[in-house]
Amino acid sequence: MKKTITLVAGLALLAPAALAQAPAKRPLQLSDLAQMRDVSDAQISPDGNWVAYTVAMADTAADKRNADIWMAKWDGSQNLRITTSKDSESKPRFSPDGKYLSFVSSRGESAEDGQAQLWLLNRAGGEAEKVTKLKGSISDYVWAPDGKRIAMIIRDADPDSLTQAQKAKKKTAPPIVINRFQFKQDVDGYLNKQRQHLYVFDVASRKLTNLTPGNYDEHLPSWSPDSKQLVFSSKRGDDPDRHYNYDLYLIDAQSGAKARQLTTSELPDSDPSYRSRPAWSPDGKSIAFEQGGPRELMWYSVHQLVVMPVSGGTPKQLIASLDRNTSDPQWSADGKSLYFLLEDDRAQHLAKVSASGGKVERVVAGPREISEYEMGPKGKIVVVNSEPQQPDEVFALEKKATLRPLSKQNDAWLGQVKFGAVEPIQGKSKDGTLVSGFIIKPVDYQKGKKYPTILRIHGGPVSQFGYGFAYEWQYFAANGYAVVVSNPRGSSGRGGDYTKAIFADWGNKDTEDVLSVVDYAVQQGIADPDKLGVGGWSYGGIMTDQVISRDKRFKAACSGAGIGNVFAGYGTDQYVRDYETELGRPWEKPDVWMRVSYPFFHAGQISTPTLFLCGEKDFNVPLLNTEQMYQALKSLNIDTELIIYPGQFHGISKPSYVKDRYQRYLAWYNKYLMPKGAATAGGQ
Structure with missing residues (x-):
């Protein structure tokens, strides 16, 4: 049966600046990796006049990432760099009285033994002071509303x-x-x-008290409005390693206090994987939090916004009829509403709902990804917002849902480069399911011309490609490629049924779904059907292996940190709970394990030249899984290479290796997809 493709109505998403007045721009280059600044963690000062945030970028001389603290004035008139050390600083927080700006850093510690310590910077002047000397490391902290104490999550040495x-x-x-x-x-x-415990730090005496010693890990503490209690998330029971059931606990913020379990369902409450902190109502009577789905669905379930009384009782889902993920609840000052982040098809919006439930209002919507937000005094709100041709920046929310830029960290760089148009599309999969995605046109796109095209596949599998800026897409577009991406079944943003459709069935429906956007690009006369490439990282690498073992149309593939033989994954990575929940034990359900191991056991069907890449110390999807697929293709005399990044984990972070990976991607695709001698615009 012939597949049909539909295009989402709408125009290409254009660059934010007025192109007519801008100077001549150049295509994106590899050197731009060192120019891009990653902006995050915006925090409003107690008086509402300043916003602190973190800026991370590559330090090419030291070959590492370095993050510093900046502050922007609310009216946008100033942006000040607060820290300048060669070590990273993160998690900026204002003390409730505004006297201190605190942050976490391992500055001054030895490179290998350094632990993240708490620092206080007096805003009246002077150098920052290191106020903890821990053998362990601080992973999270929050100021008490009265400013006298700080709750910390500290991991044992x-x-x-x-x-x-x-x-x-x-x-x-x-x-x-x-x-x-x-x-x-x-x-x-x-x-x-090693465990991580909840501590309380007295600011005046510098005394540190462990509130939760024991064989458990604590996460996401939140203070009561009167500064007397803390709520936190923890997995407990005889063997917490064997289940996903995070519950909320209450504890008095004093030595010797015993934690009281607040939530008792089998659903995960404030799972730290989603970094969604529970929030006290202004009157201290209720707590809002994010709640996951049934144990057997793990991350395939939809996460709901829930409120329950501090005194106990039945948690209430405020928007159960909305089949979308919600996160990061924060109360309005009057306690009548809850703000939260709402994930939807390719987007993430700021939304709010009545504290008693009801209709959802999208406060800031549109084709964008709001990754964070923070509420301040007098109703002030800041968001960290990204769009297809604008990396994350801090914005102040104005009336009529308009965003006013505050950080402007990437403005100068953006004024120099030009990007390919990013257009939202929908493909129709083999069984008729609509699959959302994007097509990124080459920078110098000419209508009617066919281009070599790369299908890129996201990780997860439960995540989504959204309206945020993606360097990778634009890098390929700058080098003469069209890029197609999609959110196949298994992705988030389309509801629970869409997400769980690939449960214990990897590579089947999702392969058909990612191919639908390739069909779209060919049908539209943009993609050259004889010059198609594919690639991805993590589950994107897994899917790359699945795609090339099921479909021979691709002339080149780049598979990063994937696994083709899932049998080999059992007991070698961090997912033993997940494997046994989704697939069963391999000796009990070998047929299920064989089904998801399709690429390795059908390697003889692969003809696509493939570049394999992985971090040496990856415990998420370990190197041995990549090695097996490389060895299989080498045995079959298919052109292949294996690239191992020394000392790197699942995410490649060392700047020189990040650059190397993009260089190798481009060289591999060029080898098979670009006509010999064809010039590329941004490969340097």
Whole structure:
């Protein structure tokens, strides 16, 4: 049956600046990776006059990422860099009286033994002061409303690791002793008895008190309005490694206090994976939080906005009829409404609803991704917002839902480069399911000309490609390629049924779905059907393996941190709970495991030259999985290469390696998709 494709109504999403008045712009280049600034974590001062935020960018000399704290005046008249050290600072927070700007940093610590400590910067002047000297590391913290104490989540130091002094003496490291069900975690490495606990830090005396000693991990603390209690999220029971059931607990903020369990359902409440902190109502009588779905659905379920009394009772889902993910609840000052982030098809909006439930109001909507927001005094709100041709920046929310720029960190750079048009599309999959996506046209696109085209596939699988800026898309567009991306079944943003459609059935419906946008690009006369490439990272790498083992139209592939033989994943990565929940134990349900391992056991059907890439220390989707697929193609005499990035985890972070990866992507695609001698615009 012939597939048909439909196009979403609407124009291409244009650059924010008026092109007629702008100077001549150049295509995007690899050197622009060092120019881009990542803006995040906006915080409003207590008087509402300033907004602190974090700016991260590549330090090419040191070959690492470095983050600094900046402040913007509310009226937009000033942007000041507050920290300038060669080490990163993050999590800027104002003390409730506005006297201090606090942050977390490992500055001054040795490179290998450095732990994130708390620093206080007196806004009246002077240098920042390191106020903690921990063997462990601070992962999260929040000021009490009265400003006298700070709640901290501190991870224990690794008892099996060697200090720098011990390494200098060449002391032999002790054996790693493992006895946990989940014993691996990307970045953290092998898991032993290390836990992270809830502490309270007294600002005046500098005294630190552990409120929750024990064999559990605590997350996302939030203070009561009277500064007497804390609510936090924790997994407990005989063996927390074996389940997903996060619950909320209340504890008095004093030594020796015992935590009281607040939520008791089997649904995960404030799962830290989603970084959605529970929020107290202004009167201290209710708590709003994010609640996940049934255990058996894991991340395939929709996350709901829930409110329950502090005194106990039944949690109430405020917008159960809305089949979309919600996160980050924050109360209005009068306690009558709740603001939250609402994920929808390719977008993420700021929304609000009555505290008693009812109709959802989209406060800031449109083709955009609002990744964060913060509420301040006198109804002031800031958001971190990204659009297809604008990276994340901080904006003040004005009346009539307009956004006024505050940070402007990327404005100068954006004035120099030109981007390919980003158009929203919908493809129709083999069974008629509509699949949302985008097509990114080459920078110098000419109507009627066919272009080599790359299908890029997102990770997750439960995530989505959205209206935010994507360097990768624009890099390929600058080098003469059209790019097509989609949100196949398994993606978020389209409701629970759409997400769970690939449960225990990877590579089947989602392969058909990603191919639908390729069909669209060919049908529209944009994509050259004889010059198609494919690639992705993580689940995008998994899907790349699935696609090339099921479809021979692709002439080149780049598979990053994927797995083709899921049998090999059991017991080698961090997903043992997830595997057993979704697929069952491999010796009990080998047919299910064989089904999702299709690429490896059908490697003989692959003819696409494939570049494989992975981080050496990846515990998320370990290197051995990539090695197996590389070895299979090498055995079959298919052109292939394996690139291993030393010391890197699942996410490649070292700037020189990030640049190297893009160079290799482009070289591999050019080898098979670009006519010999064809010039590219942005490959330098």
